[in-house]
Amino acid sequence: METHSDITYRNPATDLAAAADMQRVLEDMNPLPQPDVPTDDVVELACGLTLDGQVITLARVRELTGADEEAISRAALSSAPEAFLTTLLERGTVAIGDRPATPDLLGQLVVGDRDMLLLGIRRATYGESIDYELTCGGCGQKLGATVGLDEIPITKSPVPGATEFEVTLKRGVVARVRLTRGVDQNAVVHAARAGNLTIAEADTLLLARTVISLRGPSGATRPVAGQMDAEVAMRDLGLADRATLLEELRKRRVGPDEDGVPITCASCAHEQKVQVTLSALFRWN
Ligand SMILES: [Zn+2]
Structure with missing residues (x-):
């Protein structure tokens, strides 16, 4: 998934x-x-x-x-x-x-x-170090690789401690968002499993916890996270806006790099x- x-x-x-x-x-x-x-x-x-x-x-x-x-x-x-x-x-x-x-x-x-x-x-x-056993995507051979923990690329927050940011959506709406916290992740994973939620439904829960507010072009601000109608507000968002918000959350995540560590096959030089x-x-x- x-x-x-x-x-x-x-x-x-x-x-x-x-x-x-x-x-x-x-x-x-x-x-x-x-x-x-x-x-x-x-x-x-x-x-x-x-x-x-x-x-x-x-x-x-x-x-x-x-x-x-x-x-x-x-x-x-x-x-x-x-x-x-x-x-x-x-x-x-x-x-x-x-x-x-x-x-x-x-x-x-x-x-x-x-x-x-x-x-x-x-x-x-x-x-x-971590020892990996994997199958080379180039030649199909099994290969073992040792990766040092210090080789793992780490993305750091440009401003230490800063977890909130703004995202401009369609029609001039600006969302104030905060990075996903452990408590959000736990809540979404728990609810997704308990309720057998689809990805779209889980995304709604995640957005309802991470979108702090929506500010319209007139300046009127609607609080979202923590409100009774937070999930309704996130369901009412257009698909493109939801995708934009989820992409920003993904792009701005910090810590160990999602891409992982490159390993080169000794036999065929394929890199994965x-x-x-x-x-x-x-x-x-
Ligand atoms: Zn290979």
């Missing part, structure tokens, strides 16, 4: 829906971390979080232990697909700035910053990219 919305692009429900995948994740967390791996536990956020007027750009993560593995495996077995990611972040993140990493603070982080934390937890737990997804980070080690 690949769409223009970053919710559906990387959501744990689609990455981890298969029970087999889930099982592989758990199995591969079994090997004990190497004691000689240097643990760099400070994560620089790609966007950052503004709290009480201060922009926080650093977080601290830690190596996952057996107790964490048990908690994460319990979450994975629960019926909520977003619980796996949430529990992983809650167990592996110690602090955001100088504050304890509460579920509430983790939920306020934009999706890209949560991805930065996942990278950090991966690094603290398994070390600097491997994506850094949740399952890639915690399936193989």
Whole structure:
């Protein structure tokens, strides 16, 4: 399920829906971390979080232990697909700035910053590199590749902590929008699964949470997110405007690059990219 919305692009429900995948994740967390791996536990956020007027750009993560593995495996077995990611972040993140990493603070982080934390937890737990096994798109041979976590391109917010932006729509309407946060992603994934929603319906939910307001050419402003009629407002938008908003959300996302890391086949020199997804980070080690 690949769409223009970053919710559906990387959501744990689609990455981890298969029970087999889930099982592989758990199995591969079994090997004990190497004691000689240097643990760099400070994560620089790609966007950052503004709290009480201060922009926080650093977080601290830690190596996952057996107790964490048990908690994460319990979450994975629960019926909520977003619980796996949430529990992983809650167990592996110690602090955001100088504050304890509460579920509430983790939920306020934009999706890209949560991805930065996942990278950090991966690094603290398994070390600097990820081993991929893939099939060459050129010659069909199986190839193994090792990707250093520092090779993954990271997009940073041009202005640290800035999560809001404006998008001009048709007929002179200007939408004030904010980047997708963890709490938005969780809500949409949860509702999409509970209600068996289509992508269009999930997009409506995402927009209803991320579009703060719509301002008409006359200057009249209609608040959207948090309003009773937020979903109605997003359903009433034209298709082109919805597509524009979803594309802006996608384009402006920060954190690890969606395109992935280029890998060149040693036999035929074909180049392909491997994506850094949740399952890639915690399936193989
Ligand atoms: Zn090849």
